[in-house]
Amino acid sequence: MDENTIICRCSDVTLKEIRELISQGYQTFDEIKRITRAGMGPCQGKTCGYLIMREIANATGKNMQDIKFQTNRPPVVGVKLGLIAEEGRNEE
Amino acid sequence: MKQAEIVVIGGGPAGLCAAMSAAKSGAGVLIIDRNKSLGGQLVKQTHMFFGSEKQYASTRGIDIPEILLKELAKYKDKVEIKTNSTAVGFYEDGVITVLEKEDKYYKVEPKAVVVATGAYEKFLSFPNNDLPGIYGAGAVQTLMNVHGVKPGNRVLMVGAGNIGLIVSYQLMQAGVKVAAILDAAPKIGGYLVHASKIRRMGVPILTSHTVKEAIGKDFLEKAVVCKVDEKFNPIPGTEITFDVDVMCISVGLTPLNELLAMRGCRMKYVPQLSGLVPVRDENYETTVENIFVAGDASGVEEASAAMVEGYLAGLCAAAKIGYKPDDFYERRKDYMNQLNNLRSGPAARHILAGLDQIRR
Numbered sequence: 001m002d003e004n005t006i007i008c009r010c011s012d013v014t015l016k017e018i019r020e021l022i023s024q025g026y027q028t029f030d031e032i033k034r035i036t037r038a039g040m041g042p043c044q045g046k047t048c049g050y051l052i053m054r055e056i057a058n059a060t061g062k063n064m065q066d067i068k069f070q071t072n073r074p075p076v077v078g079v080k081l082g083l084i085a086e087e088g089r090n091e092e
Numbered sequence: 093m094k095q096a097e098i099v100v101i102g103g104g105p106a107g108l109c110a111a112m113s114a115a116k117s118g119a120g121v122l123i124i125d126r127n128k129s130l131g132g133q134l135v136k137q138t139h140m141f142f143g144s145e146k147q148y149a150s151t152r153g154i155d156i157p158e159i160l161l162k163e164l165a166k167y168k169d170k171v172e173i174k175t176n177s178t179a180v181g182f183y184e185d186g187v188i189t190v191l192e193k194e195d196k197y198y199k200v201e202p203k204a205v206v207v208a209t210g211a212y213e214k215f216l217s218f219p220n221n222d223l224p225g226i227y228g229a230g231a232v233q234t235l236m237n238v239h240g241v242k243p244g245n246r247v248l249m250v251g252a253g254n255i256g257l258i259v260s261y262q263l264m265q266a267g268v269k270v271a272a273i274l275d276a277a278p279k280i281g282g283y284l285v286h287a288s289k290i291r292r293m294g295v296p297i298l299t300s301h302t303v304k305e306a307i308g309k310d311f312l313e314k315a316v317v318c319k320v321d322e323k324f325n326p327i328p329g330t331e332i333t334f335d336v337d338v339m340c341i342s343v344g345l346t347p348l349n350e351l352l353a354m355r356g357c358r359m360k361y362v363p364q365l366s367g368l369v370p371v372r373d374e375n376y377e378t379t380v381e382n383i384f385v386a387g388d389a390s391g392v393e394e395a396s397a398a399m400v401e402g403y404l405a406g407l408c409a410a411a412k413i414g415y416k417p418d419d420f421y422e423r424r425k426d427y428m429n430q431l432n433n434l435r436s437g438p439a440a441r442h443i444l445a446g447l448d449q450i451r452r
Contacts, residue, residue: 072354087199
């Protein structure tokens with residue numbers, strides 16, 4: 001049933017994929033993100049973030065407090081590159 | 093680059109009160125909010141608030157923004173409001189980038205910032221959790237109370253906290269049948285006054301139950317739930333199937349504060365505050381100077397506390413950049429007392445335990 005359980009709605013990553021990666025030793029959010037793109041879609045990890053951290057905690061026996069959350073970087077939503085370039089030109 | 097004295101990110105209860113408080117002290121304030129109108133989540137709260145009179149108890153949530161905005165209008169020469177505007181970045185040099193209506197992008201350089209960005213809904217993992225008909229409780233409230241759209245005909249509510257209980261009642265008011273409310277915890281999380289109201293209307297509240305799976309081809313048709321043991325493991329043979337076309341996930345909120353994390357504020361995972369929160373002092377200043385936080389972004393609580401935190405953070409942010417009114421200590425003490433009173437009940441014990449972990 002894990003293959004029908006969606007963890008990352010933006011990139012359609014399933015619980016099965018997450019559990020397989022954790023069992024292969026990918027036990028940080030950022031590693032899982034780089035492989036699956038979980039957390040890189042429009043919601044920037046707001047659906048999958050805690051679900052993946054909880055999976056890592058359960059598999060490793062660690063507390064949630066000891067699991068590193070994903071690195072947050074700007075922008076929080078999509079911005080057209082043209083707009084960024086335009087604002088850059090305004091500064092010149 | 094746009095200059096601003098104080099930028100308040102988020103125009104919900106915390107942000108509006110922060111802006112008001114800072115402007116009252118004489119600071120110029122820029123409010124940035126991604127929605128088309130201010131008020132945050134208050135705009136969908138059709139129920140009357142609890143708490144004390146100072147935070148508008150017995151007033152319906154939807155009526156509070158108007159009261160706050162009227163109050164804010166007194167300082168209109170000090171306050172600039174940018175709606176439909178998302179703060180998309182918060183950089184190490186203190187610059188904030190703003191995206192307005194997807195077609196305008198600019199930088200703001202503030203002297204101080206109050207981040208009052210609120211919270212977002214947690215999600216659950218179970219088979220077929222991506223079927224249409226499965227909503228967050230906030231989405232259901234937006235559909236019904238903001239847009240007047242019925243989400244479906246028969247609902248299974250997942251989560252017996254206050255939001256789950258209140259939204260269940262609102263669904264029934266809208267003529268939608270609520271099949272049952274379940275919660276994985278052995279006890280109802282929300283206020284008993286809400287739960288009793290629901291029970292009197294004949295809706296079962298199943299504690300120690302969780303969702304086993306959702307069933308449906310193109311949309312949700314059935315939901316299977318089962319009992320869990322004290323370690324939250326499903327107990328085989330306890331399955332119950334409900335014919336529902338809506339499942340409403342109301343398993344709690346978590347602070348929305350990625351802007352603080354990317355700015356470099358020290359963050360900590362505190363379960364009692366529902367997730368990752370910034371470490372801050374008693375003035376709500378984070379570990380980065382002149383960056384303040386207020387409301388659910390600093391730990392999930394409720395709107396009354398968010399408003400008082402906003403007043404306090406706005407007052408202290410203004411004072412930090414030179415707008416320290418004569419009655420500063422008096423006002424600060426008043427807000428701190430109000431917060432202590434709001435957190436004096438047994439329901440707030442976990443909040444106090446959480447706050448102990450983030451005080452710097």
